[in-house]
Amino acid sequence: GAGVSQSPSNKVTEKGKDVELRCDPISGHTALYWYRQSLGQGLEFLIYFQGNSAPDKSGLPSDRFSAERTGGSVSTLTIQRTQQEDSAVYLCASSDGVANSPLHFGNGTRLTVT
């Protein structure tokens, strides 16, 4: 079946604009994760969903970042008033939520704030 799908694959935006990133997980996967990866850096945890609820939002860098998930499926990550330091690859991953289940990643959205 289809893997994790993210859109857009690339996004260039001007500083101060809002952006919305979309993630469509593998069908039936209850757990959904957002990570951010800056060039040459590791993966920074942003937020995690189990179903539609987010048990852990501790990784969101500021109140400009928000995420939601509806219908236990598609998730959107919104960044308001983007700043240059928001430039990174935003990776979404899903799993079936069972202990020891691995993550399946999408190809990511490369965000560039000019």
Add this chain to the structure above:
Amino acid sequence: RKEVEQDPGPFNVPEGATVAFNCTYSNSASQSFFWYRQDCRKEPKLLMSVYSSGNEDGRFTAQLNRASQYISLLIRDSKLSDSATYLCVVSFYNQGGKLIFGQGTELSVKP
């Protein structure tokens, strides 16, 4: 202290060498452990899960030491195609199940 820490890289080794990576984690309640591989400008992909008794997959061996809170990855007979960044991943089920990645260790296998 970071929740998950890895050996600093890069590791530069010749083909055929054996190389080992370590990863330490801070939360004793951690329950699931994985090694992922990430190629340049690609998304991470699961290499192997790490089980309590240790496990092997071909040239790759993973070990878990709960008492000392570290996991390891051993690669035998390194191939050029093993060149990548290796990411240690730990779950924190007492924090709602989030999975935390280490910063990664870069491996470069040379002819």
